[in-house]
Amino acid sequence: MPRVVRLAVAQSGPIQKDERRERVVARLLAMLKQAAARRCHLVLFPELALTTFFPRYYEAERADMDRWFEAEMPGAATRVLFDTARELGIGFSLGFAELTPERRHFNTQILVDAEARIVGRYRKVHLPGHAEFEPQRAWQHLEKRYFEPGDLGFPVWRTMGGVMGMCICNDRRWPETFRVMGLQGVELVMLGYNTPTLNSMKPEETAATRMHHNHLCMQAGAYQNACWVAGCAKAGDEDGYDLMAGSCIINPDGEIVALAQTSDDEVIFHDCDLDACAFLKQTTFDFAAHRRIEHYGLISSQTGAVPPPE
Amino acid sequence: MPRVVRLAVAQSGPIQKDERRERVVARLLAMLKQAAARRCHLVLFPELALTTFFPRYYEAERADMDRWFEAEMPGAATRVLFDTARELGIGFSLGFAELTPERRHFNTQILVDAEARIVGRYRKVHLPGHAEFEPQRAWQHLEKRYFEPGDLGFPVWRTMGGVMGMCICNDRRWPETFRVMGLQGVELVMLGYNTPTLNSMKPEETAATRMHHNHLCMQAGAYQNACWVAGCAKAGDEDGYDLMAGSCIINPDGEIVALAQTSDDEVIFHDCDLDACAFLKQTTFDFAAHRRIEHYGLISSQTGAVPPPE
Numbered sequence: 025m026p027r028v029v030r031l032a033v034a035q036s037g038p039i040q041k042d043e044r045r046e047r048v049v050a051r052l053l054a055m056l057k058q059a060a061a062r063r064c065h066l067v068l069f070p071e072l073a074l075t076t077f078f079p080r081y082y083e084a085e086r087a088d089m090d091r092w093f094e095a096e097m098p099g100a101a102t103r104v105l106f107d108t109a110r111e112l113g114i115g116f117s118l119g120f121a122e123l124t125p126e127r128r129h130f131n132t133q134i135l136v137d138a139e140a141r142i143v144g145r146y147r148k149v150h151l152p153g154h155a156e157f158e159p160q161r162a163w164q165h166l167e168k169r170y171f172e173p174g175d176l177g178f179p180v181w182r183t184m185g186g187v188m189g190m191c192i193c194n195d196r197r198w199p200e201t202f203r204v205m206g207l208q209g210v211e212l213v214m215l216g217y218n219t220p221t222l223n224s225m226k227p228e229e230t231a232a233t234r235m236h237h238n239h240l241c242m243q244a245g246a247y248q249n250a251c252w253v254a255g256c257a258k259a260g261d262e263d264g265y266d267l268m269a270g271s272c273i274i275n276p277d278g279e280i281v282a283l284a285q286t287s288d289d290e291v292i293f294h295d296c297d298l299d300a301c302a303f304l305k306q307t308t309f310d311f312a313a314h315r316r317i318e319h320y321g322l323i324s325s326q327t328g329a330v331p332p333p334e
Numbered sequence: 335m336p337r338v339v340r341l342a343v344a345q346s347g348p349i350q351k352d353e354r355r356e357r358v359v360a361r362l363l364a365m366l367k368q369a370a371a372r373r374c375h376l377v378l379f380p381e382l383a384l385t386t387f388f389p390r391y392y393e394a395e396r397a398d399m400d401r402w403f404e405a406e407m408p409g410a411a412t413r414v415l416f417d418t419a420r421e422l423g424i425g426f427s428l429g430f431a432e433l434t435p436e437r438r439h440f441n442t443q444i445l446v447d448a449e450a451r452i453v454g455r456y457r458k459v460h461l462p463g464h465a466e467f468e469p470q471r472a473w474q475h476l477e478k479r480y481f482e483p484g485d486l487g488f489p490v491w492r493t494m495g496g497v498m499g500m501c502i503c504n505d506r507r508w509p510e511t512f513r514v515m516g517l518q519g520v521e522l523v524m525l526g527y528n529t530p531t532l533n534s535m536k537p538e539e540t541a542a543t544r545m546h547h548n549h550l551c552m553q554a555g556a557y558q559n560a561c562w563v564a565g566c567a568k569a570g571d572e573d574g575y576d577l578m579a580g581s582c583i584i585n586p587d588g589e590i591v592a593l594a595q596t597s598d599d600e601v602i603f604h605d606c607d608l609d610a611c612a613f614l615k616q617t618t619f620d621f622a623a624h625r626r627i628e629h630y631g632l633i634s635s636q637t638g639a640v641p642p643p644e
Contacts, residue, residue, distance in 0.1 A: 149629055181642070237557060240557055307536075323627075331497055
């Protein structure tokens with residue numbers, strides 16, 4: 025019996041700084057209903073889907089940052105998303121800023137099944153940017169200030185008929201992300217992103233080059249691990265700061281099979297046949313037959329680059 | 335002072351099974367001279383550049399395979415390549431089947447400087463294919479029979495003004511290849527390939543999809559390690575078996591900046607500014623700032639994929 029996940033990727037248009045959670049959730053809810061009407065099994069929302077991309081704003085004090093975080097999931101504003109998903113029998117994956125009971129701060133994405141149970145939790149490992157105000161940047165990217173690096177590694181979950189994994193935004197640029205999941209047999213990786221359309225450190229870098237980077241990393245992760253990859257953007261102009269769109273679904277050949285056409289709220293769909301992962305997993309990427317771990321030691325033993333002496 | 339390597343990639347057209355080494359070397363020599371006339375510093379030749387892609391032919395006996403191997407480098411047929419390169423003041427990188435004095439067999443690529451000294455040696459780590467005759471294949475791919483896996487890891491060399499690395503063919507599909515070199519600060523990775531235009535195990539896989547795989551892996555390796563990558567094909571119809579072309583030079587943004595247009599002997603060129611690697615190495619891919627090796631352990635500790643229990 026084929027294992028087909030009918031997947032929706034619910035790209036979000038911009039969320040302005042003063043936009044309230046309830047209004048944002050209403051937008052997500054409309055897209056969830058659209059996906060359910062198409063009989064999707066699962067809908068993917070972006071990274072930090074409930075707020076503007078707040079790491080662009082410097083705050084001196086920790087307490088002034090916490091308003092962007094969710095201390096409960098579901099909480100007052102998000103419960104309707106869980107309740108509606110349960111009623112409609114659709115799963116979802118949602119990114120948000122997580123404040124734990126121990127007052128730890130993570131950039132988190134959860135996987136919620138069709139009974140509205142949280143069956144998977146991922147905390148972003150590769151935090152880009154910086155921790156202190158950097159005046160040379162055209163805008164700030166303070167993820168290393170707002171969050172601590174994820175402490176859960178790259179787990180996968182056998183759920184919804186397949187082996188599911190998650191990662192978030194900058195994680196997609198690091199092949200280690202996909203490989204650790206590939207070594208656990210992942211069949212579908214879901215990720216959200218908030219990525220500036222231009223580079224705050226290199227004004228001449230074009231939007232096209234940056235979109236190419238975005239897709240290249242996801243396509244390589246899909247092919248080299250013989251899995252589906254779905255990327256969901258928060259896109260458009262947030263209070264004058266533009267985020268790239270380009271949400272997509274990628275097959276295990278690394279080919280884009282669905283692509284968002286706007287920079288606004290937009291749902292794209294694809295029937296992802298998880299059995300389509302098997303051919304490459306059993307041939308070109310039969311890891312047991314072909315990987316040579318005796319030569320990979322540096323990858324997990326050395327953090328930074330060490331060039332040979334001049 | 336900018337560090338620009340004027341690089342030539344000398345794609346080779348097909349080499350038939352009965353084509354003698356001297357004739358093949360004459361073809362390589364013509365391309366080397368073409369590169370020297372363009373004042374290139376370095377010319378890249380393909381994997382197994384001196385013979386047809388012999389791993390497609392099953393031989394029961396080891397002794398019957400050794401005629402494809404070079405016991406000396408330079409040897410009688412190849413010395414003219416070294417002598418001419420020295421005269422013209424151009425370096426080169428060449429793939430060939432290496433038979434060591436200890437009678438070990440490797441799929442090898444060397445880096446030769448403008449004084450015709452062998453300054454680098456790489457032995458292919460990721461051998462694709464199989465070791466025994468497999469009747470279900472449309473043709474054989476017996477690299478695991480002809481060669482043992484490389485025993486030198488993925489070294490880099492500071493030479494010719496930069497940090498140089500090599501890999502061979504199937505190595506490019508494995509992100510570990512590029513990452514181990516990236517962790518040593520590589521600025522230019524040179525690789526050759528002999529890749530069938532169609533898939534012996536999946537006749538419906540198109541040539542276009544396979545070319546996409548080829549470029550995707552090299553482009554991702556370049557971007558994710560902020561280095562130049564050059565790929566050199568042996569292409570065209572070898573005794574009825576077609577090999578893909580698509581030789582290319584890729585910049586540190588993962589963009590193809592030079593691309594072969596034929597499936598025959600053809601030289602492409604690019605001025606590779608090694609200093610163009612610095613921006614990404616210092617920002618997005620500042621490994622010391624962003625890599626999280628505490629979560630990468632599986633990559634070097636576990637060879638095969640282990641999915642979660644059903």
